Each structure stands twice: as structure tokens, then as C-alpha cells.
Amino acid sequence: MMRVLLQRVSKARVTVEGEVVGRIERGFVALVGVTHTDTEAEAGWLANKVAGLRLFEDGEGKMNLSLADVGGSLLVVSQFTLYGDARKGRRPSFTDAARPETAEPLVTFFAETLREEGLKVETGVFGAMMLVEIHNDGPVTLILEKEST
Numbered sequence: 001m002m003r004v005l006l007q008r009v010s011k012a013r014v015t016v017e018g019e020v021v022g023r024i025e026r027g028f029v030a031l032v033g034v035t036h037t038d039t040e041a042e043a044g045w046l047a048n049k050v051a052g053l054r055l056f057e058d059g060e061g062k063m064n065l066s067l068a069d070v071g072g073s074l075l076v077v078s079q080f081t082l083y084g085d086a087r088k089g090r091r092p093s094f095t096d097a098a099r100p101e102t103a104e105p106l107v108t109f110f111a112e113t114l115r116e117e118g119l120k121v122e123t124g125v126f127g128a129m130m131l132v133e134i135h136n137d138g139p140v141t142l143i144l145e146k147e148s149t
Contacts, residue, residue, distance in 0.1 A: 003144070
């Protein structure tokens with residue numbers, strides 16, 4: 001079951017080794033977690049869901065506008081810790097997180113599918129130690145999941 005923790009932001013950026021590698025203004029930060037059974041089907045479904053979500057306020061203050069409607073962007077960051085299991089002990093287990101050779105292509109596919117929707121997408125660096133600066137707007141945060149088919 002692929003996971004996306006989606007945050008509406010006023011701005012966000014990701015820095016690796018002191019260098020900004022991705023930066024957006026108004027839009028979404030998508031923290032993406034992949035497990036062993038995920039495929040492009042789940043990644044594509046989640047990308048389409050994210051692209052179509054109406055989480056921005058219209059003139060009446062209702063969440064009626066999508067990312068495209070407001071000219072927003074996305075910052076996609078791989079986040080294996082979304083599969084951390086802390087039910088036992090004090091140190092989480094990450095055995096449910098997919099190995100890099102499975103996860104990296106799916107995170108890339110997720111970002112590319114969003115680009116194909118006509119959206120501006122920035123990314124972090126897979127597997128790197130990243131400093132992610134998020135200015136959560138609202139705050140609005142959703143957890144999206146798609147079970148493996």
C-alpha cells in the first residue's frame with residue numbers, strides 16, 4: 001500500500017549538503033513511502049489523485065480549487081520512514097519499506113506522472129540526508145494510500 005503524506009504549503013524547499021535542490025512556492029509537499037508490493041499502478045493512481053485534489057480555497061473560503069487552478073507546484077520527497085513500525089520497543093522497524101531499487105523508480109514515476117498532468121514538480125534527492133523546510137498552510141495535511149493491485 002503506497003503512501004503519500006500530502007501537505008498544503010505556502011512554500012517549501014529541500015536542501016542536500018548545503019545546496020537547495022528543490023524549491024516551490026504555493027502548492028503541495030508530497031512525502032512518498034513505498035512498500036514491497038507497490039507498482040506503477042499505485043504510483044500512477046496516487047499521482048492522479050494528488051493532481052485532482054481540491055484543497056485550495058475559492059473566493060468563498062471553501063476548498064474547491066485544485067493545484068492547477070491556483071498555479072501551484074509540488075515538492076516530491078521520498079520518505080521511507082512512512083513505513084516505520086514503532087509498535088514494539090523504542091526503535092522503529094523499517095522492514096515494511098521497499099528497498100531502494102524498488103522505491104526509487106516508483107517515486108520517480110510518481111513525480112513524472114504529476115509532470116504529465118501539466119504540473120510543476122521539484123524533487124529531493126533519493127537516499128540523501130535532506131533538510132526539508134515546510135511552511136504548512138492551514139495547516140492542511142492528508143494521508144493518502146493505495147493498496148497494491
